[in-house]
Amino acid sequence: MDKSQQDALKKAAGIEAAKLVTDGMIAGLGTGSTVRFLVDELGRRVQEEGLNFIGVTTSRRTQEQAESYGIKIVDVDDVDHIDVTIDGADEVDKDFNGIKGGGAALLWEKIVATNSNKIVWIVDESKVVDTIGKFPLPVEVIPFGAGHVIKHFEDRGYQPVLRLDKDGKPVRTDENNYVVDLHMERIEHPQDLAEDLINTVGVVEHGLFLNMVDTVIVGDPHGPRVMTNSNK
Numbered sequence: 302m303d304k305s306q307q308d309a310l311k312k313a314a315g316i317e318a319a320k321l322v323t324d325g326m327i328a329g330l331g332t333g334s335t336v337r338f339l340v341d342e343l344g345r346r347v348q349e350e351g352l353n354f355i356g357v358t359t360s361r362r363t364q365e366q367a368e369s370y371g372i373k374i375v376d377v378d379d380v381d382h383i384d385v386t387i388d389g390a391d392e393v394d395k396d397f398n399g400i401k402g403g404g405a406a407l408l409w410e411k412i413v414a415t416n417s418n419k420i421v422w423i424v425d426e427s428k429v430v431d432t433i434g435k436f437p438l439p440v441e442v443i444p445f446g447a448g449h450v451i452k453h454f455e456d457r458g459y460q461p462v463l464r465l466d467k468d469g470k471p472v473r474t475d476e477n478n479y480v481v482d483l484h485m486e487r488i489e490h491p492q493d494l495a496e497d498l499i500n501t502v503g504v505v506e507h508g509l510f511l512n513m514v515d516t517v518i519v520g521d522p523h524g525p526r527v528m529t530n531s532n533k
């Protein structure tokens with residue numbers, strides 16, 4: 302699949318998911334190129350149809366895009382609930398275990414998701430996999446002592462790589478932390494890995510989102526397809 306075909310699938314999933322946001326809702330807005338299509342569609346509805354909702358964003362990038370359309374954005378601590386959060390994902394398997402954080406927004410994404418009544422992911426079909434792990438697993442790490450955390454991951458065989466920007470400097474998250482990507486290829490026991498990671502001193506959060514999502518809208522050449530998680 303080339304990039305334009307993939308973008309068409311992402312856009313179709315984003316437009317389909319935008320239908321879930323209705324007047325009066327508080328909606329969590331994720332981060333990434335698929336979510337950009339979602340926010341474009343929500344912005345169009347705000348401007349052309351008078352859609353009236355409040356957004357809680359998972360990154361400064363999404364906040365800027367949403368506000369450029371006049372969408373009202375509030376802080377996650379200024380709402381007592383979030384009706385639905387719509388986000389992208391890097392991989393998802395049939396048990397609804399996923400990897401997120403390709404866009405370095407995993408920490409805010411997990412906080413917003415945890416406080417949402419319903420979680421929806423929008424992906425193109427290439428993200429639906431048998432076993433997660435081919436996509437490098439992002440881990441958000443405090444800069445102080447990050448070298449020791451990376452060494453610890455190496456000792457455990459996790460094949461860590463500190464994420465760098467185009468100038469060769471460590472990528473910083475919206476919380477000013479580093480991202481370490483674990484090149485594990487296959488994650489057979491995601492729950493065990495999640496526990497190991499979160500118990501590592503210096504790790505703030507990891508990109509394993511295990512059985513959190515309720516619905517996945519998959520951009521498919523035959524039209525958006527919905528996967529519903531009945532085990533949540």
Ligand SMILES: O=C(CO)[C@H](O)[C@H](O)COP(=O)(O)O
Binds near residue numbers: 332335336388400401
């Ligand atoms: O987790 C994320 C950002 O931290 C994104 O949702 C994920 O990387 C998918 O991005 P894209 O829609 O660009 O493929």
